[in-house]
Amino acid sequence: MAGHSKFKNIMHRKGAQDAKRSRMFSKLAREITVAAKIGNADPAFNPRLRAVILTAKAASMPKDNIERALKKAEGNDGENYEEVRYEGFGPGGVSVIVEALTDNRNRTATDVRTAFSKNGGNVGSSGSVSHGFERMGQIVYPASAGSADAVFEAALDAGAEDVESDEDGHVIWTASDALHEVARALEKALGAPEGAKLAWRPKEWTVVDASAAASLMKMIDALEDSDDVQAVYGNHDVPDDVMAAL
Numbered sequence: 001m002a003g004h005s006k007f008k009n010i011m012h013r014k015g016a017q018d019a020k021r022s023r024m025f026s027k028l029a030r031e032i033t034v035a036a037k038i039g040n041a042d043p044a045f046n047p048r049l050r051a052v053i054l055t056a057k058a059a060s061m062p063k064d065n066i067e068r069a070l071k072k073a074e075g076n077d078g079e080n081y082e083e084v085r086y087e088g089f090g091p092g093g094v095s096v097i098v099e100a101l102t103d104n105r106n107r108t109a110t111d112v113r114t115a116f117s118k119n120g121g122n123v124g125s126s127g128s129v130s131h132g133f134e135r136m137g138q139i140v141y142p143a144s145a146g147s148a149d150a151v152f153e154a155a156l157d158a159g160a161e162d163v164e165s166d167e168d169g170h171v172i173w174t175a176s177d178a179l180h181e182v183a184r185a186l187e188k189a190l191g192a193p194e195g196a197k198l199a200w201r202p203k204e205w206t207v208v209d210a211s212a213a214a215s216l217m218k219m220i221d222a223l224e225d226s227d228d229v230q231a232v233y234g235n236h237d238v239p240d241d242v243m244a245a246l
Contacts, residue, residue: 021059023225023227024059025056025059025061025062025065026227027227027229027230028052028055028056028059028061028065028069029061029065029066029068029069029072030069030081030101030230031052031101031230032049032052032053032056032066032069032070032073033069033070033072033073033081034073034081034083034101035048035049035052036049036069036070036073036074037073041070041073041074047179047180048198050180051179051180051183051196051197051198052197053066054183054192054193054195054196055195055196055197057192058192058193058194058195059195080103081101081102081103082101082102082103082105083099083100083101084099084100084101084102084105084108085097085098085099085100085126085130086098086100086109086112086123087123087124087125087126087127087128087129087130088116088121088122088123088124088128088129089121089122089124089128089129090116090119090120090121090215090216090219090220090234090236091119091120091121091208091212091213091215091216091219092206092208092209092212092213092216092236093206094206094208094212094216094234094235094236095129095132095133095202095206095234095235096116096121096129096219096220096232096233096234097129097130097133097200097232097233097234098112098223098229098231098232098233099229099230099231099232099233100112100226100228100229100230101228101230102228104228107228108226108228108229111223111226111228111229112223112226112229114222115219115222115223115225115226116219116223118219118222119215119216119218119219119222120212120215120219121216121219130200132202132203132204132235133200133201133202133203133233133235134200134201134203135176135198135199135200135201136161136173136174136175136176136198136199136200136201137173137174137175137176137178137179137180137182137183137196137197137198137199138171138172138173138174138179138195138196138197138198138199138201139160139171139172139173139174139179139182139183139186139193139195139196140169140170140171140172140193140194140195140196141169141170141172141186141190141193141194142169142170142194143167143168143169143170145169145170145190145191145193146170146190148163148165148166148170151163151165151170151172151190152165154186154189154190155172155182155186157185157189158181158182158185158186158189159174159178159181159182159185160172160173160174160178160182160186161173161174161175169194172186173201176198179196179197179198180196183196197231199231199233200233202233202234202235204235205235205236205237206235206236206237207237207238207239208236208237208238208242209242210242210245213236213238213242213243213246214246216234216236216238217246220232220234
């Protein structure tokens with residue numbers, strides 16, 4: 001859409017996480033431990049673990065932190081996390097999906113509901129918004145990876161389903177079961193990505209005006225401030241001038 005950049009919406013969230021690097025590393029470590037516990041501890045045989053380690057490396061997470069998280073999965077430390085998903089609506093009628101890893105459902109539910117309610121949103125029932133999203137693989141590259149045409153060609157050759165490019169970078173979408181195969185092929189062609197993971201891609205986007213955007217971003221920030229929340233997805237499309245003013 002002219003005048004809009006959904007990539008900037010994604011990067012706004014990445015930027016917010018980068019500003020909270022310690023918390024981000026903690027969440028990545030938790031995901032590494034959980035992925036290793038529920039699957040093979042060898043990334044070569046565990047696609048989920050391979051993806052989160054790739055994301056951790058792209059975020060400059062120290063190698064020692066990654067190895068410590070892997071070793072934690074080998075021991076019986078008493079920490080057992082379960083995956084929980086919340087769905088709801090934010091300011092401007094935006095649909096929001098929140099993914100969490102928690103050892104205390106009550107604590108996490110309280111954090112999520114408080115973040116929604118204090119910022120003009122409300123938590124819905126399971127399935128209330130997920131029907132408006134697709135579960136897909138998401139691979140993110142910086143603009144320096146190549147031109148839009150070059151990245152599109154590489155993505156097409158790798159078996160990707162769609163590419164979104166602008167001056168800020170490239171977001172490559174794959175079928176959920178093809179993420180790791182496509183990511184490996186792209187790494188050979190374009191180098192290491194900034195991140196690769198399963199994500200929720202909106203089927204339709206909701207354009208958010210200035211008054212709703214400020215409250216929406218505060219809500220997302222509040223959600224991401226919860227140690228239990230791993231990722232927040234929304235179908236918000238914030239105009240470039242509005243995003244720049246936030």
